[in-house]
Amino acid sequence: MLDLYRTTLGETAMAHLRHGGIFGASKILCRFSTEATQILTRSLENFADVTPDFEWNDAKPYTEIPGPKPVPFLGNTWRFLPYIGDFKIEEVDKVSKRLHKKYGNVVKIGGLLGRPDMVFLYDADEIERVFRSEEKMPHRPSMPSLNYYKHVLRKDFFGEDAGVIAVHGESWYNFRSKVQQVMLQPRTAKLYIGAVQEASEAFVQRVKKVRNYKDETPDHFLNEIHKWSLESIARVALDVRLGCLDDDAPLETQELIDAVNVFFKNVGVLELKVPFWKLFNTPTWLKYVKALDTIVEITSKHTNAALARTKTKEITGDAKSEPSLLERLLAMDTGVKIATILALDLFLVGIDTTSNAVASVIYQLALHPEKQRKLYEEVSTVLPPPGKPIEAKHVEEMKYLKACIKETLRMYPVVIGNGRCMTKDTVIGGYQIPEGVQIVFQHYVISNQDKYFPGSEEFLPERWMTGRDFNHGVKHAFASLPFGYGRRMCLGRRFAELEMIIVLAKVIQSFKLEYHYDKLDYHIDPMYTPNGPLRIKMIDR
Structure with missing residues (x-):
């Protein structure tokens, strides 16, 4: 039986x-x-571990996936070349929309010199299938330039523990396993509310200093937000005050911000255009390496100083502040190298991403005064008066603020796509996808479709609130994934969310936001961000 x-x-x-x-x-x-x-x-x-034969045999051949046709010798790489190409890196969002409209939900970009084919995926159901069935060690689309820097050019520094960015296989899995307990637990992030609040209040004071006589922020306002982001990361990761927002801020803080910007601006050029850097030292490659060397040098200096302070604390028994992430990792016997490389990765990818997200939310709230009023009512009700400590319960209660962040990142995700490199033959969207092909999830296009988000062109934070009209709701959980999903979800997500919530709450508590210029388009520079100076009128409450 x-x-x-x-x-x-x-x-x-x-x-x-x-x-x-x-x-x-x-x-x-x-x-x-x-x-x-x-x-x-x-x-x-x-x-x-395998695609069943019947599913594979029933699927359409890989060669039948529609997409722009490659040309002899240059394949599709020519499309990214200046003057003759029709794919501009800074307009990838528009290129992606065009491809979806012309070819459908599965689009192949083949014939890319020096890199595997890319398959663009515009279907949330298929994205969910890929994520739900991912293996123990999923591969993101590779970054050959950063991979070469970490594993060849600076192998003496990184060794076998090269972090989580541009790292795959056992090396990635072992590193992630050692740090994710500290990084991904919400209760751990909440321990740093006080440190993040201090950096956010310093930012508010900085805004008051840099405004002009019209109470408008300067053209370099995004750089001021970068400074806040760097200060926040330093407080959390290393328990150090860099003074980024001071009038006499150390020059190296701006050098670090500039280096991170150079890294992001050039990585797309190195990855998508003709990879001459693999043959000789191109000017772009040399700028890229110099930027990464600067990031490693400055972050290593502060990490080593933090390690020295940790040893002093152990000897003297002085533990006045909350242990930094570095200290928590050391307490778990992960080793100095693991803690050091994690701090480096946080600085490398945590500055631009978080600051651009905050800038975008501020801009959207300035464009939508009725939403801003509703948010101010929540912040005024929930937050303690300025200068009083914010507690975990206050963060939990700011549900409309979280909805404003989610809605902004739905419409304008700072990273417009995510992906996986297939480690086995797979059927996706009814097509045979061979091992080695890179699947790119086109989140920006997907999350701006009415079938997933009714009234998708409308800035509607209410769609993320419970108990609202379903017609304005969220129709698919995998249609907007600004932090990714699964085993390779953004490792710093909890801290980035906390930083955004607190700084935006302090900004709305302190200022009424207005914008009185032509509406800005968005572009890739290097994150997905408003194309133009953010001259936000910030009026004292």
């Missing part, structure tokens, strides 16, 4: 596999007893 039960379960699993793959079959787990579930789970695990 038990054998018959097992046979029936196996046939049921096979039926679901045929029609919905691993993801479809997993939906029947809850219908069976514990023993039956274990049997089915083992059956599914046997199928998880």
Whole structure:
């Protein structure tokens, strides 16, 4: 009888596999007893490592995926060349929209010199399938330039523990396993509310100093937000006050911000255009390496100083402040090298991303005064008076503020796409996708479609609130993923969210925001950001 039960379960699993793959079959787990579930789970695990022959054979060949045709010798790389190409890196958002409109939900960009084919995916269901079935060590699309820098050019510094960016396989998995307990627990992030509040209040005071006689922020306002982001990261990661927002801020803080900008501005050029840097030292490559060397040098200096202070604390027993992330990792016996490289990665990718997100939210709130009024009502009700400490309960209660952040990142995600490099032959969107192909999830295009977000062109934070009209709701959980998803989700997500919530709350508590110029378009520079100076009128409350 038990054998018959097992046979029936196996046939049921096979039926679901045929029609919905691993993801479809997993939906029947809850219908069976514990023993039956274990049997089915083992059956599914046997199928998880390979695409079933029947699914592969039923799919369309890879060669039939539509997309722009490559030309002899230059493939599709010519499209990214200046003057003759029709794919401008700073307008990838518009290029992606064009490709989706012309070719549909699955688009192949083949024939890219020095790199694998890319397949653009515009279907949230298919993105969910890829994420749900990802293996233990999923691969992001590679960054050959950063990979070469970490593993060849500066191998003496990085060694085997090269962090999580441009790292894959066992090296990535071992590093991530050692740091994710500290990085991804919400309760850990909340321990740093006080440090983030201090940096945010310093930013508010900085805004008051740099405004002009019209109470408008200067053309370099985004750089001031970069300074706040750097100060926040330093407080959390190293428990150090850099003084980025002081009038006499150290020159090296601006050098670090500039270096991070150079890194991001040039990585796209090195990855998508003809990779001459692999043959000789091009000017772009040399600027790129110099920027990374600057980042490593400055962050290493502050990390080493933080390590020295940690040893002093251990000797003297002085522990007045909350331990930094560096100290927490050291307490877990992860080793000095792991803690040092994690701090470097946080500085490398945490400055521009968080600051551009904050700038975008400020801009959207200035454009939508009615939403700003509603947010001010919440902040005035929830936050303690200026100068009083913010607590975890206050952060939890600012639900409309969180909705404003989510809605801004839906419409204008600072990173407009994410992806995976296929480590096995896979069927996606009805097509055979061979191992090694890079699948790029086009989140910006997807999250601005009415079928996933009704009235998608409208800035509507209410769609993220519970108990609202479903017609303005969120139709698919995988249609907007600004921090990614799964095993390679943004490692600094919890801290970035906390930093954004607190600084935006302090800004709205202190200022009424207005914008009186032509509406700005968005572009890639190097994050997805408003194209033009953010002259925000910030009026004291």
